[in-house]
Amino acid sequence: xxAIVIDRLTKVYRSSWFGRAPMPALDGLSLSVQQGExxxxxxxxxxxxxxxxxxxxGLMQATSGGAEILGKPLGDVQVLHRIGFLPESPYFYEYLxxxxxxxxxxxxxxxxxxxLGWKITQLLDLxxxxxxxxxxxxxxxxxxxxxxxxxxxxxxxxxxIVLDEPMSGLDxxxxxxxxxxxxxxxxxxxxxxxxxxxxxxVEMICDRVAIVVKGKLLAEGRVxxxxxxxxxxxxxxxxxxxxxxxxxxxxxxxxxxLQRGEHSLVVLPGPEQVEPVLSAIRTQxxxxxxxxxxxxxxxxxxxxxxxxxxxxxxxxxTVGGSSE
Amino acid sequence: MRRITVxxxxxxxxxxxxKILYNLLFFALxxxxxxxxxxxxxxxxxxxxVTDMGLATMNLVGVIIAAFVGIGLVGKEIERRTxxxxxxxxxxxxxxxxxxxxxxxxxxLVNVTVMLAxxxxxxWMYRTPFHAALFQAVGLxxxxxxxxxxxxxxxxxxxTTTLSAIMTLxxxxxxxxxxxxxxxxxxxxxxxxxxxxxxxxxxxxxxxxLNVKGQASANGxxxxxxxxVASMYGLLYAALLLTAAxxxxxxxxx
Ligand SMILES: Nc1ncnc2c1ncn2[C@@H]1O[C@H](COP(=O)(O)OP(=O)(O)O)[C@@H](O)[C@H]1O
Ligand SMILES: [Mg+2]
Numbered sequence: 082x083x084a085i086v087i088d089r090l091t092k093v094y095r096s097s098w099f100g101r102a103p104m105p106a107l108d109g110l111s112l113s114v115q116q117g118e119x120x121x122x123x124x125x126x127x128x129x130x131x132x133x134x135x136x137x138x139g140l141m142q143a144t145s146g147g148a149e150i151l152g153k154p155l156g157d158v159q160v161l162h163r164i165g166f167l168p169e170s171p172y173f174y175e176y177l178x179x180x181x182x183x184x185x186x187x188x189x190x191x192x193x194x195x196x197l198g199w200k201i202t203q204l205l206d207l208x209x210x211x212x213x214x215x216x217x218x219x220x221x222x223x224x225x226x227x228x229x230x231x232x233x234x235x236x237x238x239x240x241x242i243v244l245d246e247p248m249s250g251l252d253x254x255x256x257x258x259x260x261x262x263x264x265x266x267x268x269x270x271x272x273x274x275x276x277x278x279x280x281x282x283v284e285m286i287c288d289r290v291a292i293v294v295k296g297k298l299l300a301e302g303r304v305x306x307x308x309x310x311x312x313x314x315x316x317x318x319x320x321x322x323x324x325x326x327x328x329x330x331x332x333x334x335x336x337x338x339l340q341r342g343e344h345s346l347v348v349l350p351g352p353e354q355v356e357p358v359l360s361a362i363r364t365q366x367x368x369x370x371x372x373x374x375x376x377x378x379x380x381x382x383x384x385x386x387x388x389x390x391x392x393x394x395x396x397x398x399t400v401g402g403s404s405e
Numbered sequence: 406m407r408r409i410t411v412x413x414x415x416x417x418x419x420x421x422x423x424k425i426l427y428n429l430l431f432f433a434l435x436x437x438x439x440x441x442x443x444x445x446x447x448x449x450x451x452x453x454x455v456t457d458m459g460l461a462t463m464n465l466v467g468v469i470i471a472a473f474v475g476i477g478l479v480g481k482e483i484e485r486r487t488x489x490x491x492x493x494x495x496x497x498x499x500x501x502x503x504x505x506x507x508x509x510x511x512x513x514l515v516n517v518t519v520m521l522a523x524x525x526x527x528x529w530m531y532r533t534p535f536h537a538a539l540f541q542a543v544g545l546x547x548x549x550x551x552x553x554x555x556x557x558x559x560x561x562x563x564x565t566t567t568l569s570a571i572m573t574l575x576x577x578x579x580x581x582x583x584x585x586x587x588x589x590x591x592x593x594x595x596x597x598x599x600x601x602x603x604x605x606x607x608x609x610x611x612x613x614x615l616n617v618k619g620q621a622s623a624n625g626x627x628x629x630x631x632x633x634v635a636s637m638y639g640l641l642y643a644a645l646l647l648t649a650a651x652x653x654x655x656x657x658x659x
Contacts, residue, residue: 166493171486172487176423189411189494191495233490234490
């Protein structure tokens with residue numbers, strides 16, 4: 082059963098008065114999100130993620146194409162009862178306290194006051210804002226706004242949660258909390274569809290991923306399928322006590338050898354080379370420190386994919402450091 | 406209906422937490438109090454000055470709130486993107502617009518009531534007699550506020566805050582001058598001026614219809630049928646603008 086089906090969605094923003102022919106922000110994008118999965122919608126800034134989510138949430142009309150959410154066509158207001166949405170860098174009524182804010186959204190979702198009381202307590206605990214319950218949102222930091230925004234998206238216990246860059250503006254601890262929250266939502270049987278331009282976010286928690294660049298879908302699938310299609314994983318061997326680069330038996334098979342102080346890092350193209358290298362280390366009197374198979378990364382995949390596109394869309398600098 | 410109420414009550418709360426409202430209210434009370442002092446200094450009829458000033462103050466302060474809060478009502482929501490999470494709820498855009506509108510109407514109602522109460526207390530303290538015509542005048546002022554709010558809301562659904570402010574005030578001013586405007590058009594030799602003026606005359610609401618402050622201070626009770634027709638006119642115009650605002654809002658992208 083699909084929670085979201087996007088079918089050849091295209092959006093061309095009305096061009097400004099002068100200016101060239103407008104580039105479509107979305108260009109025939111199709112994808113589907115299954116119920117109960119965490120689905121990452123990955124792409125660099127300006128690739129059309131926010132546009133897609135806005136169309137899904139009925140904030141914007143598509144130029145062509147369509148979509149279904151929880152089995153209902155776009156524009157169905159009633160289905161919104163079952164959806165929670167957190168926009169990108171959200172702004173909320175700053176004159177409300179956290180409690181009033183959640184009460185307001187609860188009422189909008191049709192919840193009764195009696196239910197709301199404990200629901201709010203529970204959610205504020207969940208997002209770590211229990212002590213800010215009676216504080217006005219104008220006094221909230223960006224990270225706190227992001228978290229109260231998450232609480233707002235969850236107040237009515239939705240089946241599908243749509244999040245636009247939910248980890249942006251958060252520190253590492255906050256990012257981890259959001260990741261854990263998303264995982265716990267899936268454990269409760271909910272579907273989470275979130276956009277991000279940060280690869281590790283997706284790599285760590287997503288069941289499936291779509292990579293979108295310039296409004297076009299580049300790849301869709303399970304992270305491990307996308308990353309290791311042929312299972313030809315490279316392996317990193319670290320040892321100490323020898324200069325591995327100067328050992329002929331090792332240098333012959335390694336793709337790369339790095340010397341860092343006492344440690345030698347040997348990168349091997351595949352698992353077959355591990356055994357000969359290990360015995361070479363032993364015979365040279367070295368000491369093995371670690372052997373680690375290297376997963377391919379989405380970043381590599383992404384670089385490969387975009388390298389092939391004629392326009393060569395660059396990935397922004399914030400993406401670096403895929404292996405935290 | 407329930408969702409409209411939720412939006413309306415929250416809008417009302419938003420207005421109550423806005424300092425500008427209290428400043429304006431304070432300004433109104435100051436003017437009303439001042440009118441008493443002014444009346445003591447002049448040889449003109451005491452009752453007339455106090456009544457004139459009181460009604461004019463209520464009208465002015467009401468219009469300022471209706472126009473400026475009215476523009477921000479939806480304009481601010483769009484600009485600050487607070488509208489995203491609200492429209493992602495099971496609520497239609499029409500319900501949202503109507504809710505916002507009713508919220509400000511409630512604010513205006515409370516405001517006008519407070520001003521009227523202070524006004525009546527002032528009159529009573531100075532033993533100035535007052536007349537049913539006073540309530541007729543205030544009633545029509547309130548209709549005007551409903552109309553001005555609808556004008557402001559309408560413009561703010563598709564243009565920027567500044568532009569909406571200019572348009573709303575323009576509509577308000579022209580609305581009070583339409584009778585003069587018609588005369589101007591008829592006397593003009595220039596065909597272009599004539600047609601523009603005629604257009605404006607028919608496009609802008611005739612707000613002078615809703616102004617019976619003069620009669621009220623002269624103690625002249627206004628014919629109830631006039632009040633009824635004038636009210637209907639104002640309400641119908643406001644409803645038309647609200648419908649247009651909803652239609653525009655329903656079709657726009659955010
Ligand atoms: N309101 C708008 N008017 C015109 N162009 C827009 C508008 N919003 C976004 N765009 C353009 O559409 C493209 C996709 O933007 P967006 O969906 O925000 O990307 P992302 O969320 O992936 O960063 C960008 O080129 C952006 O400049
Ligand atoms: Mg975005």
